[in-house]
Amino acid sequence: MKEIWTSMASLMGVFAFCQSLLHVVLPPQLRYEFLKIFNRVFRMFSVYVYFDITEVDGVNTNELYNAVQLYLSSSASIRGNRLSLTRALNSSAFTFGLSSNDCLVDTFNGVTATWEHIVTPRQAQTFSWRPIPEDKRGFTLRIKKKDKNLILDSYLEYIMKKAEDIRRKNQDRLLYTNSRGGSMDGRGHPWESVPFKHPSTFETLAMDTIKKDEIMSDLKDFADGESFYQNTGRAWKRGYLLYGPPGTGKSSMIAAMANYLKYDIYDLELTEVNTNSELRKLLMKTSSKSIIVIEDIDCSVNLTNRKKPTGKPPPRVDNPAATPDMSSGLEEKGNTITLSGLLNFTDGLWSCCGSERIFVFTTNHIEKLDPALLRSGRMDMHIFMNFCSFPALKILLKNYLGFEEGDLKDGLLKELEDVVDKAEMTPADISEVLIKNRRNKLKALNELLEALKTRAEKNHISASKEKSSGNMDVEEQEKRALESPNEGSESLEKCNKGGDDSNKKTN
Numbered sequence: 001m002k003e004i005w006t007s008m009a010s011l012m013g014v015f016a017f018c019q020s021l022l023h024v025v026l027p028p029q030l031r032y033e034f035l036k037i038f039n040r041v042f043r044m045f046s047v048y049v050y051f052d053i054t055e056v057d058g059v060n061t062n063e064l065y066n067a068v069q070l071y072l073s074s075s076a077s078i079r080g081n082r083l084s085l086t087r088a089l090n091s092s093a094f095t096f097g098l099s100s101n102d103c104l105v106d107t108f109n110g111v112t113a114t115w116e117h118i119v120t121p122r123q124a125q126t127f128s129w130r131p132i133p134e135d136k137r138g139f140t141l142r143i144k145k146k147d148k149n150l151i152l153d154s155y156l157e158y159i160m161k162k163a164e165d166i167r168r169k170n171q172d173r174l175l176y177t178n179s180r181g182g183s184m185d186g187r188g189h190p191w192e193s194v195p196f197k198h199p200s201t202f203e204t205l206a207m208d209t210i211k212k213d214e215i216m217s218d219l220k221d222f223a224d225g226e227s228f229y230q231n232t233g234r235a236w237k238r239g240y241l242l243y244g245p246p247g248t249g250k251s252s253m254i255a256a257m258a259n260y261l262k263y264d265i266y267d268l269e270l271t272e273v274n275t276n277s278e279l280r281k282l283l284m285k286t287s288s289k290s291i292i293v294i295e296d297i298d299c300s301v302n303l304t305n306r307k308k309p310t311g312k313p314p315p316r317v318d319n320p321a322a323t324p325d326m327s328s329g330l331e332e333k334g335n336t337i338t339l340s341g342l343l344n345f346t347d348g349l350w351s352c353c354g355s356e357r358i359f360v361f362t363t364n365h366i367e368k369l370d371p372a373l374l375r376s377g378r379m380d381m382h383i384f385m386n387f388c389s390f391p392a393l394k395i396l397l398k399n400y401l402g403f404e405e406g407d408l409k410d411g412l413l414k415e416l417e418d419v420v421d422k423a424e425m426t427p428a429d430i431s432e433v434l435i436k437n438r439r440n441k442l443k444a445l446n447e448l449l450e451a452l453k454t455r456a457e458k459n460h461i462s463a464s465k466e467k468s469s470g471n472m473d474v475e476e477q478e479k480r481a482l483e484s485p486n487e488g489s490e491s492l493e494k495c496n497k498g499g500d501d502s503n504k505k506t507n
């Protein structure tokens with residue numbers, strides 16, 4: 001034993017001597033080259049092979065790095081001695097990670113893999129348009145050369161899949177926004193995210209039950225349809241257009257969809273996107289199992305024709321509530337987002353990068369949309385979110401006042417049923433009345449009934465006024481036509497058209 005220690009000590013002495021000799025004899029540049037060659041020779045004879053997985057691959061985030069980090073977090077929590085522990089802002093889960101330069105041994109199909117987390121401070125900051133992280137981080141995977149072909153591909157696939165499962169289980173779902181415009185963060189991401197915590201579900205959504213069930217089963221078929229989409233050669237994506245007056249639950253429906261499928265949401269602010277290629281880049285950076293939302297599509301940019309981009313440097317659009325007329329002005333000024341860019345976004349070849357994605361567009365004015373956006377197959381399902389119906393009202397009464405089926409007297413129910421359709425109130429309007437009086441259920445019901453009746457009465461009066469003004473116009477035109485027959489025939493035609501239109505509205 002004593003001899004072993006003695007020879008170890010002399011070996012270390014020789015090593016220290018060689019090292020100091022190297023420092024004295026070789027200038028720094030040559031020393032570096034020498035060590036490089038030494039390393040190469042050492043690796044040639046080594047039984048191991050090493051793989052470096054850096055956090056940033058050139059300018060892009062390396063997804064494998066994130067996956068490895070997540071994957072190792074589950075075993076690290078059991079086996080590691082010193083771990084880094086994180087909890088993302090507003091997240092409900094802790095994530096364990098290897099501390100810098102710590103190792104962890106994993107086994108896969110009987111093969112041993114050693115992971116080392118390497119964190120080194122970034123040397124002199126190079127110039128970059130976007131902020132670069134201060135540390136260089138990476139994992140080094142070490143496996144035996146003989147096992148390389150045996151496991152490498154399947155091991156990495158397994159890690160990616162496992163990481164996705166862990167992310168889904170541990171992390172809150174995320175709501176992404178592109179409010180930063182086209183600029184990327186330090187890790188090359190154009191999207192900013194916050195945990196998605198909207199409580200809306202299909203259960204709380206007030207709408208006709210049959211329609212609701214239809215949408216839910218459509219979503220379920222989509223989520224379970226991997227092999228169907230594969231066999232039919234279709235991209236695994238689906239489009240929904242939600243349209244209807246403000247306050248009828250379009251945004252609530254999107255939240256309910258995301259909660260139902262457990263998908264992330266990408267809320268795409270089109271007015272922050274300057275060019276079609278920027279739009280494509282945003283799409284490329286979305287993950288699968290996500291809902292990509294464009295709200296108020298009629299207001300976002302002028303999408304009434306398939307203009308070619310002008311290629312001029314575009315100005316940023318700051319007012320998301322710009323009307324279509326305003327936005328057409330913006331396009332004249334050089335905003336190069338076009339309808340064809342948007343159609344390519346949802347339908348073109350690029351829309352298939354990634355999979356299992358849902359596109360949802362919302363609008364208050366479906367009539368303002370270009371037919372190209374509406375044609376069948378583009379948006380697979382058009383969902384009309386209407387004023388509050390009686391079945392929807394019952395759901396709101398349950399949500400806000402806790403009334404179950406049978407809790408209310410038949411007489412009151414009949415009264416509500418009679419008046420609710422005529423009132424044309426949105427679920428948002430009705431919710432307001434109920435929230436205000438939720439501590440006093442009886443008062444809430446009375447006020448609701450009152451509000452519905454008042455609104456129904458108002459609607460009735462304005463409908464009859466419109467009708468009579470339409471009739472008066474016709475009479476007036478007829479009178480004029482009799483006075484000057486040539487001029488009158490044309491205007492009578494016009495007027496009749498107007499009368500038809502107004503009838504359509506009131507019906």
Ligand SMILES: Nc1ncnc2c1ncn2[C@@H]1O[C@H](COP(=O)(O)OP(=O)(O)OP(=O)(O)O)[C@@H](O)[C@H]1O
Nearest residue numbers: 204205206245246247248249250251252427428431
């Ligand atoms: N169908 C509904 N079921 C339950 N709650 C609803 C429904 N519609 C509206 N609400 C309530 O009204 C509020 C506004 O609804 P929401 O934002 O979903 O409407 P919207 O149709 O998206 O309106 P807009 O067209 O103005 O964006 C929500 O906070 C929600 O509580």
Ligand SMILES: [Mg+2]
Nearest residue numbers: 250251252295
């Ligand atoms: Mg909305």
